[in-house]
Ligand SMILES: Nc1ncnc2c1ncn2[C@@H]1O[C@H](COP(=O)(O)OP(=O)(O)O)[C@@H](O)[C@H]1O
């Protein structure tokens with residue numbers, strides 16, 4: 001079946017659209033990427049989303065307008081693929097997260113994605129599955145991360161243990177034990193490790209007076225020296241010490257957090273932009289390594305990096321430095337496109353939804369049970 005997966009992550013850089021040919025179900029799942037493209041947000045829409053994510057107030061009417069403006073962008077990304085390929089039967093659209101609150105002792109989680117599926121189906125004429133996180137949250141879970149079950153079936157190795165580390169705005173890991181025995185799937189773990197690119201992107205924008213939005217290949221940070229005493233101090237913060245399941249977002253690792261990092265840098269005499277950037281890059285690297293060393297049953301045989309942060313060569317080098325002998329590769333190196341892995345995952349989740357196959361892993365999200373994820377809309 002030909003399915004389009006759509007997602008814009010917490011970097012809010014643009015919509016990744018992947019057209020995939022999917023067959024099989026879980027153990028025999030086969031996915032072939034036919035085409036992928038990223039459609040950047042128009043600057044004003046991106047600024048508006050960033051402001052809303054940063055807590056800017058919004059009337060309900062303005063919220064509805066923003067929801068539809070995002071849905072139109074998502075639909076356009078799908079239409080661009082529709083113009084080139086026939087027989088597309090389904091869309092799985094994650095939408096744009098604008099608010100994520102993990103569950104707590106006295107409250108259910110809350111996660112809001114804009115870009116409503118009902119409008120996407122209207123504009124494309126294609127059956128659309130969206131709002132993937134709600135069912136897992138209703139079952140007491142975080143509604144995140146949702147990609148681990150797909151990682152398990154696409155990247156699990158028969159003898160080796162693997163960590164799939166996605167580095168979007170936020171970092172998230174899927175730990176895959178060697179793929180053997182009946183209970184293998186229940187032993188998959190996953191959680192948000194903390195910041196991915198979010199703090200680095202915010203700092204680059206600030207330090208370049210708005211001229212740059214990210215550190216291409218990490219080349220700016222690479223000219224600096226990380227303040228490792230400071231990153232060790234930051235690692236003591238509650239999120240990094242919290243035992244999984246756990247999830248986070250720009251609500252924590254956003255502009256306010258970055259400003260506090262800048263103040264901490266200044267208080268420690270770190271004032272060169274390259275050193276500040278190297279220190280923020282180091283926080284992403286050490287938070288990943290610390291997460292593995294603290295919360296995994298064993299270190300993996302190898303690590304795969306995906307998402308935009310996998311193109312940051314300096315970050316990759318620092319992760320490798322902290323993981324010592326564990327090889328750190330990118331998913332591209334094992335044949336899975338690092339740019340479109342998340343979009344591919346939402347295509348698979350939509351496909352599973354209409355085939356009545358649960359998409360969450362309770363061992364990852366903390367939900368009480370497996371659930372069918374996503375709401376199905378027909379035009
Ligand atoms: N060539 C590159 N060098 C360094 N960083 C990059 C590069 N390309 C993308 N990125 C980083 O990846 C981010 C986008 O990654 P993505 O996986 O789309 O994240 P998200 O899922 O949060 O949208 C950008 O904001 C940027 O920080």
Ligand SMILES: [Mg+2]
Nearest residue numbers: 009011013014
């Ligand atoms: Mg993105």
